[in-house]
Amino acid sequence: MKLDGDRARYWLGVGAQPTDRVLRFLDAAGIKERPARNNPNKAAPGEKAKERAEERAAKAAAAAEAAAAPAEEAPAADEAGAADA
8 A cells, every 4th residue: 555645634624634554654654643542441341242251250159159158058967866875
């Protein structure tokens, strides 16, 4: 691809607004500076992803609770058996 710098400067001079992609090319050629952008929310998950993460967390909490419940009941059963003997 060949970029004609004189024509690009002309069109920019008469008010043309380049797209972000074209502005990257113009910046690389030294014709027009591209300002830095900052979008901190770009990497934030969407609503559905947040819902799925909450569901996974709830399932994991329920599984951990279910795994801990029999361990707590087992010593109580042993104590009752020892008292009968």
